[in-house]
Amino acid sequence: MAAGQAAIEGADVMLLEKKKMPGRKLRITGKGRCNLTNIAEVSEFIKHFGRNGKFLRQAFARFFSSDLIGFFNEIGLATKIERGGRVFPENDRAQDVADALLKWISRLNVRLHTETSINKLITSDERITGAVTDVKRAIEAEAIIIATGGLSYPLTGSTGDGYRLAESVGHTIVTTRPSLVPLETRENFPKHLVGLRLKNVNAALYIDGRKTAQEFGEMEFTDFGLDGPIILTLSRIAVDALDHGRDVEISIDLKPALDHNKLDARLLREIDQHGKMHFNNLLKELLPMQLIPTCMESVQIPPEKSAHQISSEERKRMRLWMKDFRLYISGHRSYDEAIITAGGVGLKEVNPRTMESRLIKDLYFCGEVLDLDGDTGGYNLQEAFSTGWLAGRSAAKADYNH
Ligand SMILES: Cc1cc2nc3c(=O)[nH]c(=O)nc-3n(C[C@H](O)[C@H](O)[C@H](O)COP(=O)(O)OP(=O)(O)OC[C@H]3O[C@@H](n4cnc5c(N)ncnc54)[C@H](O)[C@@H]3O)c2cc1C
Structure with a gap:
């Protein structure tokens, strides 16, 4: 979502994915059916994230559940609403959600590199300038968005790399623990x-x-x-x-x-x-x-x-x-069986209007890597999509400014 939104804003986007297949976790969500979001109204929605929920107000004001449903319908994925306001793809296939997103970013000319992970961030004067990948390649970038997820279901690729990357440039990581477990x-x-x-x-x-x-x-x-x-x-x-x-x-x-x-x-x-x-x-x-x-x-x-x-x-x-x-x-x-990871990149050091780091310019965070975790019911994916939308849009604008 972040990559596609940045591309829509005109940025030249490269998406680096550690695994061979992108979106592995998304493909197993909702027992293979993917509970995309929930139609609960915003104040109710926010309550499902506990104390930290209010951080999401600005992201939800820009891109919320009705926008997400509209977005998926537009890229060819029909949706339906079930008991408890939970939204699923009409054909009950989580795989199709991931595939629809991949087709969409491909149409937007996002360059996807699979089996490539970011190992190190490069900064200069408290500003991001690039990253080093595991193939020892240095990449220059005007902005970087970290969307590496948490620590749960590590086989899907979420192994906590984002916490280490954030910490290496001075961010505070709120102690993590398995949740929805x-x-x-x-x-x-x-x-x-x-x-x-x-x-x-x-x-x-x-x-x-x-x-x-x-x-x-x-x-x-x-x-x-x-x-x-x-x-x-x-x-x-x-x-x-x-x-x-x-x-x-x-x-x-x-x-x-x-x-x-x-x-x-x-x-x-x-x-x-x-x-x-x-x-x-x-x-x-x-x-x-x-x-x-x-x-x-x-x-x-x-x-x-x-x-x-x-x-x-x-x-x-x-x-x-x-x-x-x-x-x-x-x-x-353990994390192997936890739906979500609680804790993560401390919210005080992230601007809720843009998802930009308050410590390092042009560095952005979105999704589960942030210190946000919600209940089951579609809340966590909406959080990831909304913060991803906002990070993508904001990072692309940063690109223009330089
Ligand atoms: C079994 C299960 C079922 C779930 N069902 C639902 C549901 O129905 N509804 C709901 O709302 N939520 C659900 N969730 C939670 C939801 O899947 C997550 O909240 C969401 O996927 C988080 O998205 P994300 O993009 O932040 O991270 P992830 O989906 O974890 O994606 C992170 C990606 O980053 C890649 N990556 C990691 N490190 C690096 C690196 N160093 N370099 C490059 N790439 C890297 C990973 O390979 C991965 O592809 C479920 C979770 C699980 C485990």
Whole structure:
């Protein structure tokens, strides 16, 4: 996006890509479908980036979701809107998004060099003058845009080079950490629940015993712990807490539509209606099959016990377990499995109106390399495209000025 926009402004643009195939990460986004953006209005959109979101106001004022959708439609990629305002290519193919961008920059005569990485920036009097590539070739440039991504899914080419480049010319790098990442549990039982997806549940995050956040939606169990949309969202806070040695727990409310009184009434009704049924069979009316052994072990009611023999104390244990199925979080997965990298090039040293470095003239940043990370839902790609648009336009104008 940055390269194409700079070319539209009349700049002579060279795009250096470390990998053989450009846009490898883009091609696997959204489980291969690419959730391009979200139609949430701007103030809502910004909230999905937490404290640093306001940095994006100017970029979004220039190029936002409707502009991005219009842009893709114009370059031949039809789009559709799905649940939660999430925008996808109409044919559900992330590959086509990357290919459409490549065709577009080729039409604009951007010179693409693949399998070429930038290893070093060259500056003179706090101004960028060029870069050195891994083939030891020095390139002169009137402006350079760093769009090297973060550290997550390193096989796609995002290996943190941009942080090292920025640091080498004096930029502050806010400590990075994996974000939107699955969480590991101390308990072993998720192993027996692999593949189980819970829909319409509420997951609350407890840090040092205090409820800090909650999310409603879908989650799943894996052989190491927890994954799925609401877990990834909670991981944005959980990882930071884990890295600071705090106690992290997740409490799952399996029946969020029923408060304690209503759930108790529901349990009583089930027990009355199925008095002769064994406890383990009764649970089939209330829980997914795969979860029943875990429940039985936790509430410690003998499986052969008839429903009408269940005491009020046992019924209370069932209710409490269903409203507060607790898991102790022992860690998080690595960058290899993180959707995004939190931290990065400090925003105080980047001009939000242009994306230009405040330290080195004619050096620009865009995308995940910046200290910006958003929720799932199309927010991160829009951030990358908007900051890319702005960096490209601004850098080309710098080109004219010299
Ligand atoms: C599995 C997965 C699914 C995702 N799904 C979604 C989604 O559906 N919607 C959404 O909004 N976000 C999604 N994201 C996040 C989104 O992909 C990123 O936020 C986005 O790709 C960041 O774009 P970027 O251009 O900054 O960096 P990247 O896409 O990481 O691109 C950086 C590029 O720079 C190249 N590079 C690195 N170092 C050098 C160097 N030294 N010299 C030359 N080239 C270099 C890399 O090879 C790479 O091609 C997903 C991420 C993952 C991992």
